[in-house]
Amino acid sequence: MTATPAEHDAMRRALDLARRGPRGVNPQVGAIILSADGEILAEGWHRGAGTPHAEVAALAHLAPGDAQGSTAVVTLEPCNHTGRTGPCAEALIAAGVSRVVYAIDDPGDASSGGAARLRAAGVAVESHVEADAAHALLDSWLTVQALGRPHVTVKWAQSLDGRAAASDGTSQWITGPAARADVHRRRAEADAIIVGTGTLLADDPALTARAEDGSLLPHQPMPVVLGERAVPAGAAVHRHPLPLVQYAGDLDEALADLRDRGVHRVFVEGGPAVAASFVRGGLADEFLVYVAPVLIGGEMLALRDLGVTTIGEARRLSVHAVEKLGDDLLIVAAPATEGVS
Known part of the structure; x- marks a missing residue:
């Protein structure tokens, strides 16, 4: 029946x-x-x-x-x-x-x-x-039960030609207000938000989830920084409602510790080196790629080296959704399963 x-x-x-x-x-x-x-x-x-x-x-x-x-x-x-x-x-x-x-x-x-x-x-x-x-x-x-680690979403914003910043390092703002509002909504759905020390030192992000008027949304992700460099005492992240957590070692160990802290959903925001490290390690369960209709050129790629030397080694993805957010596009994807070409 x-x-x-x-x-x-x-x-x-x-x-x-x-x-x-x-x-x-x-x-x-x-x-x-x-x-x-x-x-x-x-x-x-x-x-x-x-x-x-x-x-x-x-x-x-x-x-x-x-x-x-x-x-x-x-x-x-x-x-x-x-x-x-x-x-x-x-x-x-x-x-x-x-x-x-x-x-x-x-x-x-x-x-x-x-x-x-x-x-x-x-x-x-x-x-x-x-x-x-x-x-x-x-x-x-289900990811925690199956893999013993949090579910990992890797997000980045890029120009149409795949750049995350101009040659002088400036990147605010590649995407428009609608895309940025969507990011904050998704931050509020996560248990933790991760950036590397490079992004933290360059952009001084607050790592909070905010409404369009700048007020804090009811749920805030735990701020997490990867890397050995010290976080400045005056960094904006220290004003986050939750205490900063910093890891200097292995990604698997960091995710296991976050799991033990009750974190089930991780939002990886940057930068290009950190995003690439999650992809190389097979630790990305979902991708959110915000694409702006601008051309930048130069060497500031949105994603660093993945160790791919031939096209047969390319990391294949399945696109789950494409959304238009103002002038920008959001591509939602996940690692392709066996047999997907």
Whole structure:
């Protein structure tokens, strides 16, 4: 049996609920309990570490027995382990739920297996409903689970001929106001923003996420600097609401430390050498390239050497979207999967 229209609608609602929860160590999850005729009986979402999981939060709105014969619609496979809370699969079974519909499998070694546990108890299970939307919501959390590091977005702005600055080093501003506003919005969605000491010393960036009027947006990314050179005492980054974190060593070690600090989404902003180091290391999960309709020329390339010596070694990308922002273009891309040419 495939998911019904009512179950698809409920999954989209569950994804909206999931977004209300905080991003962090735990995934954002939403749940809906449907009656046999497809009416919503209860809904819930995970509100953070140590709080009830989404399924249990939804069931808590029902009296004992009211979930008998119902369908639970959940954005992530119900967990099958005991941590700070009990297994959600067991809670659904105990409540008398007869069918569970979920979007994506739980990748955790300890927490996965909920679907198998439900089926063993006679509960019908339907998976991968609205899976693309769920993956988009949980991409950073899924990266942490799969790779043990934060999801990395590498961003740069360039002229149409691929330059990041003029020959004298000036780069403010290649792109226009609409593109810069988009960058700040995306900064606010990240847990950390990374630049190298070269960019910090040349541009003195604040590394904050700001509204068009210059005020700080509600969520601020952790400011991170890569490199051994000292950050001047008067640097703008020291006025950031969060303390500066600086790494002088290996990128993998820096990302592992950020993961341990609860960082799931990293926004790499510069400069060309830092961006290239993430690409060379295979550490870039997403690219945001803002292209301005200007020509600069010269040697100030937007991306430094990637170690590519022949065209067969080129880093192939899949373009996911192209957006027009004022006079500029934003290209959203990711490393191409096998077989993409």
